[in-house]
Amino acid sequence: MKSVSTAPKSAFNSTPHQITKELQLVLYKRLLKPRLIEEKMLILLRQGKISKWFSGIGQEAIAVGVTSALNEDEYILPMHRNLGVFTTREIPLYRLFSQWQGKKNGFTKGRDRSFHFGTQEFKIIGMISHLGPQLGVADGIALAHKLKNEKKVTAVFSGEGGTSEGDFHEALNIASVWQLPVLFCIENNGYGLSTPTREQYFCEHIADKGKGYGMEAHIIDGNNILEIYQKVNEIAQSVRQNPRPILIEFKTFRMRGHEEASGTAYVPEEQIATWEKKDPINNFQEYLLENKILTEEEDLKFRTAIKKEINEHLKIANAEVPITSTVEEELRDVYAAFNFKEIKATSTTKEIRFIDAIAESLQQSLQKYDNLILMGQDVADYGGVFKITEGFVKAFGKNRIRNTPICESGIIATAMGLSIKGMKAIVEMQFGDFVSSGFNPIVNYLAKIHYRWNQHADVVVRMPCGAGVGAGPFHSQTNEAWFTKTPGLKVVYPAFPQDAKGLLNAAIEDPNPVLFFEHKALYRSIRQEVSESYFTIPIGKAAQLKTGTQLSIITYGAGVHWILDYLEENKMISADVIDLRSLQPLDEEAIFESVKQTGKVLLLQEDSMFGGIMSDISALISENCFEYLDAPIKRVASLPTPIPFAKNLEEKYLAKYRINDCIEQLLAY
The missing domain is CATH 3.40.50.970 (Thiamin diphosphate (ThDP)-binding fold, Pyr/PP domains)
Incomplete structure (x- = not known):
C-alpha cells in the first residue's frame, strides 16, 4: 500500500535548488496575472458588465503551479476557480473576456459561459457543471497516451466537494486498475458552496482516500507556489517514466463566496482572518523582496504591464459586436460534420x-x-x-x-x-x-x-x-x-x-x-x-418492408417481426410496413410518404406508451399529414408498468398482444 506524504504548513522556508531566481520571478508574474484579472472582473461584475463570477482568489498558486510543472502539450482539465491554468497557458486575454461576455472570439459561440469550454489548441478541457465526469475524461486521455506509448501526464482538477460524487471514485478506480498517468488534483478549500468539509467526508484528509485504490497520494500546501511547482514537477517527471495515477490534495482556502452572490457569511470570521495571513501572492511577494529576488520597482513594473494588458484586451472584447447566429447554424452545430460515404454490400x-x-x-x-x-x-x-x-x-x-x-x-x-x-x-x-x-x-x-x-x-x-x-x-x-x-x-x-x-x-x-x-x-x-464484406448503411434512413393500401404500420426493433408475423397470418390485410431502423435522426419523409398513400396509421413500439417516440411521430403526422388521414392515428405500446418476469405476465405486458384489436379498429373506422 502506498503511503500518504504530508506537507509542512509553513510557507517559504527554503527554496528548492532547481527553482532558479529567474523561474521564481516567472512564477510570481504568473500568480499576479489571474489575481489582477479577478480584481478587475469583480469591478465589472458590480457594474453589471459580466453576469457571474466564481472567484479563485486565495487559490491561484495551485492552478499556476500545476500548469507550470506540466509540458505545454499535456492536457489539463480545470474547474471554474482555475483561471491560472488558462493564463499560464497564455490564452490571449481578449478571447477569455469574449468568452465571459458570450461573444464570438470566445470558445463556445456564446453557447456556454465562464470556464465551461475546451480548446485543443491550448490542451485545456473545461468542466461541465456536473463536475464529476471530467475525472473520467482525464482517464480516457491518459489511456490514449499510454496506448500510444506517449510519455505524457494528464492533470485533472476537482474540489473537495466533488470527491463525494460517484464519478470521483469510479475515475480513481479505473485509473488505478489500468495504471493510467493521471494527476488527480483536489483543491480542498474548506467548503463545497457552504457545506464545510466535516459534512462532506469523515476521513482526516482527502489524500487518505487514495489508500483505498492502492494509489500514491500527497498533501501539498496549496498556498505555496514553490512547494507546488517543485513537488508536482517531480511527480510529473516520475509518472512520465512510470505511468500511474497520483492523488494530490492541495490544502487551501477560497477567500470569497462560492460565487459572488453567495457571500461568505457562513464562514467564521477567525477562519477568514487566519487564511488572509496565508495569501499565496502576498507571502510570495514578501519572500521575493526579502531575498532580493524582486525589487519594489520590478513588482510595480510587473503589475503595471499586466493591468495594461488587461485593459487593452478588455477594449478588444468590449468592442466586439454581440454574437449573432441563424437557426441553420445552431442546428448544424449540434452534430460534428460527417461526410458519410456509403460502402455498398457485396453479393457474397x-x-x-x-x-x-x-x-x-x-x-x-x-x-x-x-x-x-x-x-x-x-x-x-x-x-x-x-x-x-x-x-x-x-x-x-x-x-x-x-x-x-x-x-x-x-x-x-x-x-x-x-x-x-x-x-x-x-x-x-x-x-x-x-x-x-x-x-x-x-x-x-x-x-x-x-x-x-x-x-x-x-x-x-x-x-x-x-x-x-x-x-x-x-x-x-x-x-x-x-x-x-x-x-x-x-x-x-x-x-x-x-x-x-x-x-x-x-x-x-x-x-x-x-x-x-x-x-x-x-x-x-x-x-x-x-x-460477408465490410459495408455501411446510412443512419437516418428507414426501410419499407411491405407496400399496401389499407394502412401504414410504422415500427422498429422487435415490433418489426411482430408485425410481419401478424401480416403473414392475416394475408388479406394490405399494409405498408416501415422499419424506422434509426430513431434519431428520423426518416420523416418515409413516414409521411407512406401515410399519404394509405390514410391510416398504426404506430407500434415495445416501450410503454407515454413519452415514447411514437407519441412524437404521431404529433409529426398530425402536423404534416392531417388532411390525408382517414382515421385517428393509433398507437400500440406495452403496459405502463415495469416489465414483469413471469412468462404469462410478460406476454400480457407487451404491445405484441394488442396488435390485432388495434388493426381491426383502424380498418373498421
Whole structure:
C-alpha cells in the first residue's frame, strides 16, 4: 500500500535548488496575472458588465503551479476557480473576456459561459457543471497516451466537494486498475458552496482516500507556489517514466463566496482572518523582496504591464459586436460534420444470426480502425455475457478489448477522453438497463460537447435491450426514449442482421455519439443472408418492408417481426410496413410518404406508451399529414408498468398482444 506524504504548513522556508531566481520571478508574474484579472472582473461584475463570477482568489498558486510543472502539450482539465491554468497557458486575454461576455472570439459561440469550454489548441478541457465526469475524461486521455506509448501526464482538477460524487471514485478506480498517468488534483478549500468539509467526508484528509485504490497520494500546501511547482514537477517527471495515477490534495482556502452572490457569511470570521495571513501572492511577494529576488520597482513594473494588458484586451472584447447566429447554424452545430460515404454490400453472403452480424461488424471495424477501443464488463476473455466478443482478445489484444470495472459513468467518460485524443471507442452496456448508471456523461457531456465547443464525441454505446426473454424489470427495458429527445445523440435500432451489421459499421465511422440498440430476443432467433464484406448503411434512413393500401404500420426493433408475423397470418390485410431502423435522426419523409398513400396509421413500439417516440411521430403526422388521414392515428405500446418476469405476465405486458384489436379498429373506422 502506498503511503500518504504530508506537507509542512509553513510557507517559504527554503527554496528548492532547481527553482532558479529567474523561474521564481516567472512564477510570481504568473500568480499576479489571474489575481489582477479577478480584481478587475469583480469591478465589472458590480457594474453589471459580466453576469457571474466564481472567484479563485486565495487559490491561484495551485492552478499556476500545476500548469507550470506540466509540458505545454499535456492536457489539463480545470474547474471554474482555475483561471491560472488558462493564463499560464497564455490564452490571449481578449478571447477569455469574449468568452465571459458570450461573444464570438470566445470558445463556445456564446453557447456556454465562464470556464465551461475546451480548446485543443491550448490542451485545456473545461468542466461541465456536473463536475464529476471530467475525472473520467482525464482517464480516457491518459489511456490514449499510454496506448500510444506517449510519455505524457494528464492533470485533472476537482474540489473537495466533488470527491463525494460517484464519478470521483469510479475515475480513481479505473485509473488505478489500468495504471493510467493521471494527476488527480483536489483543491480542498474548506467548503463545497457552504457545506464545510466535516459534512462532506469523515476521513482526516482527502489524500487518505487514495489508500483505498492502492494509489500514491500527497498533501501539498496549496498556498505555496514553490512547494507546488517543485513537488508536482517531480511527480510529473516520475509518472512520465512510470505511468500511474497520483492523488494530490492541495490544502487551501477560497477567500470569497462560492460565487459572488453567495457571500461568505457562513464562514467564521477567525477562519477568514487566519487564511488572509496565508495569501499565496502576498507571502510570495514578501519572500521575493526579502531575498532580493524582486525589487519594489520590478513588482510595480510587473503589475503595471499586466493591468495594461488587461485593459487593452478588455477594449478588444468590449468592442466586439454581440454574437449573432441563424437557426441553420445552431442546428448544424449540434452534430460534428460527417461526410458519410456509403460502402455498398457485396453479393457474397452467408446466412447468420443477428448476434453474429453484430460480432462481424465489430471484428471488421476493429480491423479497419487501429485506433478503435472496445470496452465493457466481461468483454475480454469471457467474451461478454452474450459471447459476442468471444475470441476478440486473441485477435486484437487486451489493450484494445478491455474489461472494465463495474462503473458505467466512469467508462463512458473515459470513452469521451479517448475521443479527445483522436481515438474511437465502443462501450458495451452489459444490459441496456444499466445505462442509467452512466446517464449523466451521455446526455450532458457526449451529447452537448460539439455544440458547446466544437469537439466531437466519437463514441458508440451498445445497448442490449428488450423483453421477450423472461429477464424481468432490470434486464428487459427498451429505453430508447431516454435518448431520442436529447439533442446531439444519434439513436439506432435495427431489426435484421444485415441492417445491424451495416448500421453498426456506420455508427462506428460516425464521429458523433451513437446509442446502438440490440434487441436480445432477436440475437439468436433471427437469421438472414448477410454480406460477408465490410459495408455501411446510412443512419437516418428507414426501410419499407411491405407496400399496401389499407394502412401504414410504422415500427422498429422487435415490433418489426411482430408485425410481419401478424401480416403473414392475416394475408388479406394490405399494409405498408416501415422499419424506422434509426430513431434519431428520423426518416420523416418515409413516414409521411407512406401515410399519404394509405390514410391510416398504426404506430407500434415495445416501450410503454407515454413519452415514447411514437407519441412524437404521431404529433409529426398530425402536423404534416392531417388532411390525408382517414382515421385517428393509433398507437400500440406495452403496459405502463415495469416489465414483469413471469412468462404469462410478460406476454400480457407487451404491445405484441394488442396488435390485432388495434388493426381491426383502424380498418373498421
